Amino acid sequence: MDASWYVALAVLLLLAALTLAVSQSRAANREQRLIEQRLGGAMQPGAGRWGSELLERVSGSGLGRRLRLRDQEVRELLARAGWNGTLPRSLYQTLQVSLPLLFCALVALFGIIQARPPQSLLLPLAFASGIGFLLPKRVLAHLAAKRCQKLSEEVILFIQLIRILFDAGLTVEQTLRVVQLEGRSIVPVLTEELATVLQHADSGLDLAEELDQLARRLQVAELSDCCTVLRQMLRQGGSARASLQTLKELFEDRRLTSLQEKISKLSAKMSMVMMALLFPALLIILAGPGFMAITKALGGIK
Structure with missing residues (x-):
């Protein structure tokens, strides 16, 4: 066959x-x-x-x-x-x-x-x-x-938005609804997740538990820390301005550290490129005349 x-x-x-x-x-x-x-x-x-x-x-x-x-x-x-x-x-x-x-x-x-x-x-x-x-x-x-990388980048803007809304006197649920409705052009990926969370909350589920499920499902470190602060506000109340400011500074330090790491890796790669491409040309320019002179001198010996 x-x-x-x-x-x-x-x-x-x-x-x-x-x-x-x-x-x-x-x-x-x-x-x-x-x-x-x-x-x-x-x-x-x-x-x-x-x-x-x-x-x-x-x-x-x-x-x-x-x-x-x-x-x-x-x-x-x-x-x-x-x-x-x-x-x-x-x-x-x-x-x-x-x-x-x-x-x-x-x-x-x-x-x-x-x-x-x-x-x-x-x-x-x-x-x-x-x-x-x-x-x-x-x-x-x-x-x-x-998508998780986009979420981690949007969390800093999200923290700044909710801080402004908290200063205006809104509650946690009202703040999340305003961000979900008005922040689609600023944090588009995060608003999709907030829409699901608020939809479950409208069905009668606990908002704090839904935020916990959101953090577990996405497993983004920055979003998990932010959800922890929001759950604490929902459970215990009080102001979270200091906690949000600390989180913002921490996330900015993380981003700065990651950028410095990327720059150091890029400089190492550029050094390898320079060694592979620049050094042969530099060697030809510097050692070429001497090598040609030695070749002529040896060629004249009979």
Whole structure:
């Protein structure tokens, strides 16, 4: 059996899996439409709903549930990246399942074009499946790290805003609501998280506990310290002007230290560049005439 039979079998299995997923999604949509017709509910648009239902069905399969339940780090990365809805999580699970199959299909197609024997494709197929499985998580970790970096940079501005609002006589909850409504152009990432916290508080949950959950979920050091001060104000009351000023100075010192570290690393890299590029040219300019004179003198000796 040559490689084309293996590729044809893989394509047939992939088509069968997609057909099964589509049929299950249509059956679920049909049942949901019947339920909504009986309850008199309004129908949502078919195309977008069908896509979201398909993603949820794929992520809700047996393999998707095993991947979701076994990898706690993925949950934390999704929360840090701001993907808190059902659709982004379903999309991630779908990519984690489908990318290894896609990469393996591409490797098999390349092997058919190059007319390679099936035994030589085993190692590339293994590498392709591993890369396809790990790539979504690495991309998600990169996006989560960038978002957490933006959050840490916005905390200093957030502290200055809430200090001004506290001086105006607002409470903690009122201050957070004003920042969430009016500070989207100043702290855009932090306002998204505050919107979720305030929405939970409107549902009857404790605001202090929601701030604690926010700090645990994002795991940003600056935001965790700020949430600690806000929780203390909610629990015990009193003024936090001195604490916020201390936090602001501490965060500025941390940023200054990080900038100094980056500058020192950059100077070391520039020194390596100078040694690699400038010294050869300097050696040619300084030692070139002497070397040419020695060469002429030795060439004149017979």
